[in-house]
Structure formats: C-alpha cells, structure tokens
Amino acid sequence: MCSLEYDTAMSDLYQEIILDHAQHPRNFGVLDNPTHTIRELNASCGDNIEFSFHIKDNIIQDIAWKGAGCAISTASSSIISDLIKGRTVQYAKSLTQHEVFREIGVSSILPTREKCLMLPLRVLRSLP
C-alpha cells in the first residue's frame, strides 16, 4: 500500500468519532430480560463481545452489548447498536460493511483490521 493511502487510513482509524465511541460506548451493558443473546469472538485478537436484544413484533425494541475489544471493534459495536435500535430484524441482518463505513465516515479499512470492524456485523448475521 502506498504511504499516502496508508496515512489516510491510519488517521481515519483513530479519528474523533471512533475514539469517542471507543471511550464512551453507547448501549453498553446487558439487558435484564433479553429475548436473544449472541456472543462472538474475534480469534485473531481475543476480542469477545456479547449482544443482548429485546425483540418484539420483529422490531429490536432494546439492545445492549458488552465486551472487551480494541477501539475499532468497540466503536463499531457502539455505532451499530445505536443504528439498529428501533429498527427491524431484517434491517439489522442486512447491514453491510459499506454502511458501517459510511456511519463511521471512513472509505476503507486496513486489511488487518477488517475483522475488528466486522465483529458486531457477525453477531447481527446470527439473528433469527
């Protein structure tokens, strides 16, 4: 990768929005009465997240997540949890990497960090 591209990718990675979500994650915790709980692991870094959902009438009424991960997986989980709260299960399941890019405001991700960003999306794919 040429250096110009790389530097953009690097500063993209640790821009305000990611650092903000990483240090003040939204919807962090567990729900009291979840209808669904899903765990995912990023085997390359040991990141471990658990999402709990309260789903009624096909709508994600409430959501919480917890886990210990890098800034990227934490920010991604935080942003996605905000994004899908109150939306349909289908919407959550159909979210793509590109939509996450758009939400975060980056145009690409370094190949070695893609798994971190995608971790919460893998959770959503396992929704019923």
Next chain:
Amino acid sequence: MIDPQKIRQDFPILRRVVHGDKPLVYLDSAATSQKPQAVLDAIVQYYTNHNANVHRGIHVLGDESTKMFTSARDTIAKFFGADSDELILTRNTTEGLNAVVYSWVESHIRKEDTILLTEMEHHSNIVPWQRFAKRTGCSLEYIRVSPDGELDLQDLKKKCTKHIKLIAVAHVSNTLGVINPITDIVELAHTVGAKVVVDGAQSAPHMPINFHTLECDAFAFSGHKMLGPMGIGGLVVRKEMMNEMDPFLFGGGMIREVTYEETTFADLPDKFIGGTPDVASTVGLATACEYLTKLGMDQVFAHDHELVEYALEKLSTVDGVNIVGPMEAKKRCGSVAFTYTGVHAHDVAQILDSEGVAVRSGHHCTMPLHEKFGWIATTRASFNVYTTKEDIDALVRALAKVKKVFSRV
C-alpha cells in the same frame, strides 16, 4: 560480542522505509525472522543453476540437486548437535509436533495414559494432543504456570506420575519469554518412563542447542524463525524413538517396494520424506544455520540477553506498560510482551506501526494462557541478531504516541 550494525548490512529488508519516510523498526522476529542475503542467494542459486527432482533423475542436475539436498540436511542436523538420521524435515514446528502424534503417539499411547503439557503452550503444542485425547479418550493435564510467569516445578513433580507417557513443553515461551528448564523436566520424565517432546520454535533462533546433551526425545523447530525461509523446519528425534516411529505421509519417495497389495518403506531418512521435498528451502535453511554458526550461537544468545535486559529496563519505565513474564532477564529469551492500561493491543500495534515500529499484537496463539491471566491481548516486541538497542529506543518513543492519541477525547 556480535555487532548488530554490521549484521544489518546482510539483511536487505532492513533498509526499507515505511509510511513515506520512516525507517522500518522490525520487532516481530518471534513471528518470523528476516532473512540474510546469503539465504536469499542460496535459494535463487539453487533454482537458477541446479533445479531438478531429488533421488529420481539420473542426470547432472539430478545428481547436483540430490547432493545439495543431502548436504543441507547434514548441515541442519549438525546445527542442532544431532545425527543426520535423527532429523525429519517438516514444513514448520506445527507439522513437527503433529508428526509426533501420527508417527509415535498413535501406536504408543492408550486410553488409560496421560499426556502432560504446560499452561503456557502455543496452540501448536496443545491442539494436536487435544485432538488425539478426544479421539482416544486418554487424559491431558497441564503443568501450572506461577503468577510471575514461570513453570511451577513443584506442580510438575506432583503431576509427573507413572500414568504420564509423554510431556510436551516449550523450550522458550513465545508470550512470557521464559526459558523452561528442559534438562530438569527430562530427568524427572525419564524416571517415570515418559518421553519429552520440546517445542523449540522460540529457542532454536537464539540459544545454542545440543540435542544430545538436552536429552529430550524429540525437538521441533521452524526454519523461518531462525533466518531461514518459510516452509521448512524439522523434528529431531532420538534414535530409540525414531525406530518406533511410523511414517505419516505415504506416497512416492518414501518406499522401498510397492505391489498392488503391499508396501515396504525406505530406510531413514527417506522413509519420512513423502513426495518431492522443498529442496530450495532446505538449502536456504542450511545456509541460515551456517550463517548463525559463523556468528556463534553463544554470541547470538549473549546479544539476545543484552536486548532483553535493555527492553525490560526501558519498557518498565513507560507509563501504562505492564510487562508480562519474569522480570529477570536471565530467565528469558527472545521477546518482551506487555499490556497497556486502557488501550487494546491492536490499537497499540497500529499506532506503533504508524511510526514504523512493527510488533505483534493479539494472543500470539496462547489463548488459554491469556485467559488464565485475564489479558485480553498483549503487545510483543521480539528480537533477532539484527536487532539493536536503538530499535528498542524507537519502540519506547513510539509508545508516547499511543498515549497522545488516546488522550484526545
């Protein structure tokens, strides 16, 4: 003392700059080492002038290639203080450890037996045994690692009973950096009749190894971590154990006679060379062994010790850094890993990389050990003959940027 500045001239990749104008500071040698020009030349030279299959074609190139292959095998065996017939070439340490399972353990360990490992093993030295245990119902036990990151020898004594048929242990831990007392372990193991298999992935690059005085029964290593190419490594096995081993890769090259019904196998070492071997990489690894021998493994070890001591000293002064493993340099080899308070290891590594400093982050294939100590992930700086104290200084400087980035919000 070896002069790393002079050695660096032999490693063309160390002249690279990254991210525009930053000199590469390569502190990820435990994952794979860089290769000296001599090794690169040996590989190109082999393919340019001598390439032919071994033990097959009766022609000039076939003879040259076979001769180069045989002599490279001899050089590699000698590097480890072993006889040529005691060396099985593999792709890497992982394949060497798996070879022990398929060639010996399958026919020698039964349901009522126990295999003893340690809590600090690399996945490569856990999963093959675990799969075997699941398949056959034999037991697996783990020697405890003490809170300060050393093998608990009392626990070893307690667990080393007559049920133990095999102990598999890392010579040097790739996470804790600790050197395990192989000769003590072997002495104890042999009193109960257990074999000792050593994972030498992290010791072979740095320590003088004499397979015969180490007295273990088998020793696995990876060429790519000791200045050699990827795709070649080996398993050194004592004659008595070798005689009890069956081949695990069947096919061409390793046979004496084949009929439609039956096969008899070739003698050592061909018996364990199923199919066409990676001759160029074998030649490359032999060249790496010669390179290291010329430096002198005692000198290489002394150089590593100096770096470990320096890294422990410098890193322990950095705010937020918590070193894992013993704090005494003489107990360690090859690397220093740490956690950084409040910042995940992947983020640490990413920011270090933006300053040209290459380290490893994650669980380094020791997930159970990370889980035991409650580390989510660690960052590891690791060394080789070309590493300088300036590299460690660069790491310490780059760590200041981690703090800067993460205190922005």
